Amino acid sequence: MTAPVMNAVIMDNPFTRVNKSAPFLIGDLSTLGLSFVPESLPHRESQIENMVSLLESAVRGTKPSNIILFGKTGTGKTSTARHVTSLLSEAVEGKISVSYINCQIYDSPYSILITIAQSINIRADPIPPLGWPLDRVYNEILRRIRESNKDLIIILDEIDKLTQKNGGDSLYVLLKLCEDQVNPFVSVIGITNNNTFIQELDARVRSRLSQESIVFNPYNASELRDILTFRIKGVVKEECIDPSVINLCAAIGAQEHGDARKALDLLRISIETAIREKSEKVRESHVLKARAKLETDVLRETVAGLPLHSKLVLLGVIVSREMENTQAFSGEIMENYRNICKELGFTPLTSRRFGDLISDLGESGLVITKMKNLGRHGRTRLITVADNPEVIKERLLEDDNLRAFRGIHLGKQARFAPYGDDSKPTASEQEEIDDILDARPDRSTDEK
Ligand SMILES: Nc1ncnc2c1ncn2[C@@H]1O[C@H](COP(=O)(O)OP(=O)(O)OP(=O)(O)O)[C@@H](O)[C@H]1O
Numbered sequence: 001m002t003a004p005v006m007n008a009v010i011m012d013n014p015f016t017r018v019n020k021s022a023p024f025l026i027g028d029l030s031t032l033g034l035s036f037v038p039e040s041l042p043h044r045e046s047q048i049e050n051m052v053s054l055l056e057s058a059v060r061g062t063k064p065s066n067i068i069l070f071g072k073t074g075t076g077k078t079s080t081a082r083h084v085t086s087l088l089s090e091a092v093e094g095k096i097s098v099s100y101i102n103c104q105i106y107d108s109p110y111s112i113l114i115t116i117a118q119s120i121n122i123r124a125d126p127i128p129p130l131g132w133p134l135d136r137v138y139n140e141i142l143r144r145i146r147e148s149n150k151d152l153i154i155i156l157d158e159i160d161k162l163t164q165k166n167g168g169d170s171l172y173v174l175l176k177l178c179e180d181q182v183n184p185f186v187s188v189i190g191i192t193n194n195n196t197f198i199q200e201l202d203a204r205v206r207s208r209l210s211q212e213s214i215v216f217n218p219y220n221a222s223e224l225r226d227i228l229t230f231r232i233k234g235v236v237k238e239e240c241i242d243p244s245v246i247n248l249c250a251a252i253g254a255q256e257h258g259d260a261r262k263a264l265d266l267l268r269i270s271i272e273t274a275i276r277e278k279s280e281k282v283r284e285s286h287v288l289k290a291r292a293k294l295e296t297d298v299l300r301e302t303v304a305g306l307p308l309h310s311k312l313v314l315l316g317v318i319v320s321r322e323m324e325n326t327q328a329f330s331g332e333i334m335e336n337y338r339n340i341c342k343e344l345g346f347t348p349l350t351s352r353r354f355g356d357l358i359s360d361l362g363e364s365g366l367v368i369t370k371m372k373n374l375g376r377h378g379r380t381r382l383i384t385v386a387d388n389p390e391v392i393k394e395r396l397l398e399d400d401n402l403r404a405f406r407g408i409h410l411g412k413q414a415r416f417a418p419y420g421d422d423s424k425p426t427a428s429e430q431e432e433i434d435d436i437l438d439a440r441p442d443r444s445t446d447e448k
């Protein structure tokens, strides 16, 4: 007998179905993204002019004052700083080096100094990421500045992160560099969206760092409309985008404290959605879909950033909701939390810490809590997940520590499963459990 011949399945390459050129796209959509610095910044003329006048002495080789740029997120601080310093560099024909440091990423004095050293002379031997004493790196920077004979402007983006970690050592070292190195000069442009950052600094550091400051006000809806119209030019055919799309993106951006990043993200995602749907035009409905997607992304990020036990408690809230399809009592959720910990091999926290974590989750908007009067038994909390439980659960179960819970279903009886010897409820916990059992919604109606 001959062996059966397998029928070869010829698979269609799914990429061949992708629309190679979206009919309304005439330029590169990625220019609406983060890393692109536009060649002009509408409605930032006064900040640009202000920065130019503060930096103009640099053209004559004289050290300008250190400057701090303040303003809420998405108000164009980073773009303006990059734009103005690149104009300055161009005007002095490369006689100034600009070193851009994102202090969220580089926050130790060592990592900042080696990044600066590298930007002064990219061809010099790299400084090892570990191992040199700090003063050796510092002297190497001084040597490189003198050897290059170029002035140096250091942009410290998210400068407030420098005081949150390492107790401000990095800032101290950088200000010392500005003072020690006069010709060629070293000068700092700090950027922050934390308005109280300067007040919290030591008085001496404050006066040296913030010699001049420039405020970036939030954009209003009409300014955002101009910005979006300017940024979309050459990317999408004018007739293929409803003006109401730009208005809606601008209005949502203005609601979000005048955030141009949010407005641009919305516009970009709306266009991508329209392309995916093979629509011949970008419409308001695409903006609404884009907004829902952005909100889900933010939710996923918030969940991902929670500490382990907050995640376990949140999973407890979701599991309780799945069991009852409604809000649950705090004691029921605590039971589920404990059972989840048991399933996953973690030691549950005390009921007081559990209560604190529920409050934290309430503050971050992930759960909604409501006090319920239990009559003579006092009060307890009714808790439910605020929104999108499926998205939250999916994100929680992507965590390596919680992954093993996938597929496990706590039975209803599990809420009051017998405790192991090591986790007997305390007397007060038992009382709360009894209260809850007595006060099931079908028995009590005195909800406040
Ligand atoms: N006036 C403007 N014209 C054109 N695009 C702008 C303008 N202002 C901001 N943008 C764009 O909006 C986005 C956010 O701007 P930017 O990163 O400069 O904000 P930021 O104030 O530094 O925000 P954060 O505090 O969150 O870092 C960028 O993509 C930038 O290109």
Ligand SMILES: [Mg+2]
Pocket (backbone or CB within 6 Å): 077, 078, 079, 157, 191
């Ligand atoms: Mg920025």
